[in-house]
Amino acid sequence: MSLVKEDIKAKAEVYYGDEMGKEKSQELLREVGLPNGLLPLHDIIECGIVRETGFVWLKQKKSITHKFEKIGKLASYGTEVTAYVEQNKIKKLTGVKTKELLLWVTLSDLYLDDPPTGKITFQTPTGLYRTFPVSAFVVEEKGKAATSAAAAKDVNEEKKDDVNENKEVKGENGAVEVKEA
Template identity: 70%
Template sequence: MVLITEEIRAKAMIVYGDEIGQEKTVFLLQEVGLPTGLLPLKDIIECGYVEETGFVWLKQKKKIEHKFQKVGRQVIYGTDITAYVEKYKIKKLTGVKVKELMVWVTLGDIVVEDPENGKITFRSPTGLFRTFPASAFDGEGPVREIKEPMGVLDKKNTKETNEVKEGMVGNEDKKEAILAMEGMVVNEVKEAILAKE
């Protein structure tokens, strides 16, 4: 995470409070061409933006968890989130983790690589990545405060994922996205094991 110094604060536009923080966050996402539901935060305390560098920080009262229903992904947003934004990109993101199978993975970059076809790619600092339809991240849904430690298996989510895999709920796009993601993770684990041998 980037230390927010007095020098950075002096160059930044800073707002305080949840309502104005939410508005500025949505406005900034719109300005850089990213889906407005990427940061469904709650109880924002402070939001800062340094236009010349694109540096952004957000502080909220508590960690929250949000599930993006259209892609079946759970995301944890920490109390302090920082990033650099530019057109169609969020770079050097800190404070955000996504659940991949049963493991929480830190996100590092978010890029709309194909704005015309609405594809958005999420990358971890370790090189893992996933691409989804950008429309899956428009708008926002309910968030919940984190009460259990990160890494605890969410049995409800596993049940929902299994139902989707079996075709019992959801549409074909969601089912394909989950199966593709799981296949990619398995292949990456196999490659990592083979590389060590």
């Protein structure tokens, strides 16, 4: 049963499709000052935001399990993820669990302790919590990665050209001299 009713949808900005859902969820995370890797969802069907209350939802085709490599933690995202967002916080989160030892534990809240480079705390409905570095949930965006790679390639090409322009020539006494072309 969906938590998102038609009366809520009537007040919301609703977006459909995977590409638009990913774009809007990333945009929302940036707006509230949270790391962009918190919602690694796939095959998004619907994304909605009620700006007045901060209520958001994401629906995806099937549940997924994601491993946050930097901290070695597994998280499970259900077919419907809902929450209330505000600056540096997500409250009343549903549809997300994390694996602790042998158990899957439901997450209910998360917040930044020292934005933007500090710690992020994840809390369960029972009040138990874990804190991790924010950097564990930051993903380099594809456009920025491509731009960085292209810039690095350009710098390497310039260095290569500089080396090719300089010619080594042995002098009469056997010393190596570098002559610029």
